[in-house]
Amino acid sequence: MTALLETCGLDVFYGDFQALFGVDVAAEEGETVAIIGANGAGKSSFMAALSGLTHSRAEQILLEGSPVGGMTAFDMVKRGISLVPEGRRLFPSLSVEENLLMGAHGRTTDRGWSLDAVYALFPVLKERRHQPAPSLSGGQQQMVAIGRALMANPRVLLCDEISLGLAPPVIRDVYAALGEVRRRATTVIIVEQDLGAALKASDRIYCFMEGRVCLSGKPSDLSRDAIRRAYFGG
Amino acid sequence: MSTLNTLIQGVLLGGLYALYAVGLALIFGVMRLVNLAHGDFIVLGAFVMLGLGMAIGVPAPVALVIALPFMFALGWGLQRLVLNRTLENDLLVPLLVTFGLSIIIQNGLLQIFSADSRRLTLGALETASYSFGGVSVGVVPLLTFVVAVAVVAGLSFLFYRTSLGRTLRATSDSLPVVELMGVDPRKVFATAMGISFLVITVSAFFMGVRANFDPSAGPSRLLYAFEAVVIGGLGSFWGTLAGGIILGIAQAVGGSISPAYQQLAGHLVFLAVILFRPRGLLPKAG
Numbered sequence: 001m002t003a004l005l006e007t008c009g010l011d012v013f014y015g016d017f018q019a020l021f022g023v024d025v026a027a028e029e030g031e032t033v034a035i036i037g038a039n040g041a042g043k044s045s046f047m048a049a050l051s052g053l054t055h056s057r058a059e060q061i062l063l064e065g066s067p068v069g070g071m072t073a074f075d076m077v078k079r080g081i082s083l084v085p086e087g088r089r090l091f092p093s094l095s096v097e098e099n100l101l102m103g104a105h106g107r108t109t110d111r112g113w114s115l116d117a118v119y120a121l122f123p124v125l126k127e128r129r130h131q132p133a134p135s136l137s138g139g140q141q142q143m144v145a146i147g148r149a150l151m152a153n154p155r156v157l158l159c160d161e162i163s164l165g166l167a168p169p170v171i172r173d174v175y176a177a178l179g180e181v182r183r184r185a186t187t188v189i190i191v192e193q194d195l196g197a198a199l200k201a202s203d204r205i206y207c208f209m210e211g212r213v214c215l216s217g218k219p220s221d222l223s224r225d226a227i228r229r230a231y232f233g234g
Numbered sequence: 235m236s237t238l239n240t241l242i243q244g245v246l247l248g249g250l251y252a253l254y255a256v257g258l259a260l261i262f263g264v265m266r267l268v269n270l271a272h273g274d275f276i277v278l279g280a281f282v283m284l285g286l287g288m289a290i291g292v293p294a295p296v297a298l299v300i301a302l303p304f305m306f307a308l309g310w311g312l313q314r315l316v317l318n319r320t321l322e323n324d325l326l327v328p329l330l331v332t333f334g335l336s337i338i339i340q341n342g343l344l345q346i347f348s349a350d351s352r353r354l355t356l357g358a359l360e361t362a363s364y365s366f367g368g369v370s371v372g373v374v375p376l377l378t379f380v381v382a383v384a385v386v387a388g389l390s391f392l393f394y395r396t397s398l399g400r401t402l403r404a405t406s407d408s409l410p411v412v413e414l415m416g417v418d419p420r421k422v423f424a425t426a427m428g429i430s431f432l433v434i435t436v437s438a439f440f441m442g443v444r445a446n447f448d449p450s451a452g453p454s455r456l457l458y459a460f461e462a463v464v465i466g467g468l469g470s471f472w473g474t475l476a477g478g479i480i481l482g483i484a485q486a487v488g489g490s491i492s493p494a495y496q497q498l499a500g501h502l503v504f505l506a507v508i509l510f511r512p513r514g515l516l517p518k519a520g
Contacts, residue, residue, distance in 0.1 A: 051414060077416035085414060091407040094400065101397070102404050106416020152416060 004029045004187050005050070005081070005156050006062045010069075012045045012054055012211075019045035021211045027156065027204075030185040032178070034198035037208035038231060043191040044086060046208070047160045050189070051083035052076035063156075077106030082154035086161040086191075088145040090133040097129040099144050103151030111153040112184060118147035121177050139170035146177065157181060159190040163197055175201050195231065207231055239369050240490045241483060246371070248462075248482025249379030250444065252475040253437035254455050255462035256389060257430040259474045262463070264406050264426045265321060267328050271335040273456030275431065278339050279305055279438030280447050284352055294354040298439045302432055309431025313424040321423070336452060343449035354442030378440040382478070385433060386471045392429075393471070402426060461504040467514020476515055
């Protein structure tokens with residue numbers, strides 16, 4: 001069985017600095033994969049490569065077996081890979097609804113995500129849809145960022161540090177919403193600092209260290225100890 | 235009464251400066267590009283309409299209608315083929331390229347049309363005026379002002395009420411994130427430049443019917459446009475209109491003291507705004 005999204009020996013460079021060394025990661029249709037690791041392990045570089053924000057070789061990223069590496073970010077979205085960027089990166093001069101509508105530009109197929117579907121997932125956004133995006137709380141802004149990425153009706157949703165800076169009850173709400181996304185057979189790849197949230201939400205994890213995959217497997221098959229060792233080294 | 239007259243003439247002149255300025259403000263707002271050839275493209279637009287009049291004998295308003303799609307295509311192509319290649323993290327390259335374009339346009343027009351002063355003609359309308367209460371208002375200056383307000387209102391509608399405007403504002407906010415939305419910024423930039431060239435063409439028409447122009451008239455149009463944008467701030471197109479009006483009033487008041495002070499008064503107001511309100515009257519929020 002071919003994976004929906006697969007990296008084969010993915011290298012990422014920033015000038016002379018190499019951030020990723022031959023990373024192999026695969027995600028099946030409808031699967032949720034978590035990428036964990038310490039700061040500087042290369043998680044965000046991995047997401048940047050998958051979303052087309054940094055350059056990579058064509059054959060190093062495969063979507064349904066066809067090479068998509070090195071495509072521009074706007075082509076990646078149209079292929080069905082949509083990123084919720086770290087730090088949310090909402091458009092500050094746009095309202096909540098305008099932010100969501102921007103996401104619809106990348107839509108090429110219908111997987112059931114529309115303004116109404118996003119508002120059904122996050123009812124609070126409907127109440128605040130005409131407010132400027134920066135006036136929302138951090139958790140609500142994260143909901144806008146997720147909703148905006150969903151508006152592209154992606155096959156693969158990339159979530160970069162979506163719990164960062166949020167209070168635990170808000171994190172629970174955000175991950176509950178991701179559960180709904182998974183029920184629609186969307187593949188989700190999350191990068192997460194919060195180990196507990198990552199293990200709970202994912203079918204499989206990959207632990208990165210210094211730009212390489214140092215551990216992978218199903219959360220239930222891995223001992224907490226092994227994960228901790230992979231995470232912190234030693 | 236003459237004070238009121240001076241003020242009115244200044245406001246109407248400001249309409250023309252606002253027309254010069256909004257196209258410049260649009261491009262700077264969306265792609266942080268200072269188009270140093272902006273004034274020369276205005277003059278080019280006027281020569282296109284003049285040339286249409288000479289070649290096929292159409293009156294100036296018809297030439298304007300013909301020139302609009304041509305100039306849109308010129309702006310679109312200029313952005314796609316030239317300027318998009320200059321927008322790579324370096325502010326100097328687009329400045330140099332548009333400066334070079336400015337020289338090319340001036341010398342190209344000089345070759346084709348010579349250095350003679352030209353005008354677009356509107357017949358009897360040029361000298362028509364309304365008089366009320368001792369104040370006389372020319373029809374053409376009034377029309378210029380009305381069109382300037384309409385252009386500003388139209389651009390505001392486009393920016394705040396349409397899908398294209400949403401994309402333009404989002405692009406202004408953050409270029410990399412717009413790409414993550416599936417938007418090709420090169421197309422957005424080309425469309426923005428095309429719209430700017432529509433405004434350039436309208437302002438070229440009114441420049442041409444209000445005053446003489448020659449191939450070297452571009453840089454001073456750029457200067458007025460630039461001053462109006464800075465005075466108004468980058469918050470909205472209405473601010474740019476206000477900046478144009480303030481510049482127009484300053485020039486009219488200076489000119490009423492002595493013709494030698496007309497330009498100077500405008501520059502002094504511009505400098506005063508830079509000193510005391512460097513972000514302009516209606517700055518961009520945040």
